[in-house]
Amino acid sequence: MLQKPYDTSAPIHALFAQRYSGVCFDPQRPVPPELLLSVAEAARWAPSCNGDEPWRFLICNKATTPAAWDKAFACLMEGNQAWCRHAPVLVIICTDTRFTHNDNPNRFGPYDCGAAALSLCLQATAHGLMTHQMGGFLPAKTQESFAIPERYQPLAMMALGYQLPESEFPAQWRERETKPRQRRPLGAQFFAGEWGKGL
Ligand SMILES: Cc1cc2nc3c(=O)[nH]c(=O)nc-3n(C[C@H](O)[C@H](O)[C@H](O)COP(=O)(O)O)c2cc1C
Numbered sequence: 677m678l679q680k681p682y683d684t685s686a687p688i689h690a691l692f693a694q695r696y697s698g699v700c701f702d703p704q705r706p707v708p709p710e711l712l713l714s715v716a717e718a719a720r721w722a723p724s725c726n727g728d729e730p731w732r733f734l735i736c737n738k739a740t741t742p743a744a745w746d747k748a749f750a751c752l753m754e755g756n757q758a759w760c761r762h763a764p765v766l767v768i769i770c771t772d773t774r775f776t777h778n779d780n781p782n783r784f785g786p787y788d789c790g791a792a793a794l795s796l797c798l799q800a801t802a803h804g805l806m807t808h809q810m811g812g813f814l815p816a817k818t819q820e821s822f823a824i825p826e827r828y829q830p831l832a833m834m835a836l837g838y839q840l841p842e843s844e845f846p847a848q849w850r851e852r853e854t855k856p857r858q859r860r861p862l863g864a865q866f867f868a869g870e871w872g873k874g875l
Contacts, residue, residue: 718799
């Protein structure tokens with residue numbers, strides 16, 4: 677995967693710096709099944725409130741479950757479809773809205789699913805794969821198309837696959853794919869003991 681320039685204000689593990697949400701997926705390179713299992717396994721070991729593991733990942737692999745991939749693709753917003761058409765795998769991330777042990781509402785479900793999703797992303801980065809999460813999809817259509825039971829809520833989708841070699845980035849996506857990663861200054865959002873006091 678292309679190494680984008682990044683400028684961290686303290687040293688971090690390369691995995692965090694190297695992951696980014698690209699759009700130039702290689703349609704010719706399917707994701708090997710053992711790597712799909714590996715990224716799912718990484719998500720499985722995410723922390724969760726009360727150890728409830730509220731996440732459910734619907735993995736739609738163009739190579740092995742093409743009808744599911746087509747259905748998932750149809751649930752994306754147009755802006756995402758424009759680049760997602762070449763992503764070999766589309767993932768739908770859902771949360772259980774209730775705790776397993778007592779059936780009470782689980783307000784931490786989306787928090788836990790985010791942790792699991794990022795675990796998947798980072799394991800994918802370690803395998804040289806690219807991920808791109810998306811909120812631009814149609815949750816109601818997704819729920820209906822995949823007959824997702826009502827207590828589970830689709831939260832996000834994700835594209836997963838190998839990136840094209842840099843020389844093959846389509847002209848329309850090149851700038852977006854190569855622009856440097858940026859974040860707000862650390863002290864603007866990380867506070868030292870009192871609200872607003874930058875670390
Ligand atoms: C919950 C969530 C929803 C997102 N929705 C979209 C989306 O619909 N379309 C898109 O192109 N990127 C989407 N993104 C990607 C973000 O724009 C991206 O993560 C952010 O700009 C930071 O860039 P980076 O992931 O390369 O570090 C989403 C990311 C998250 C976590």
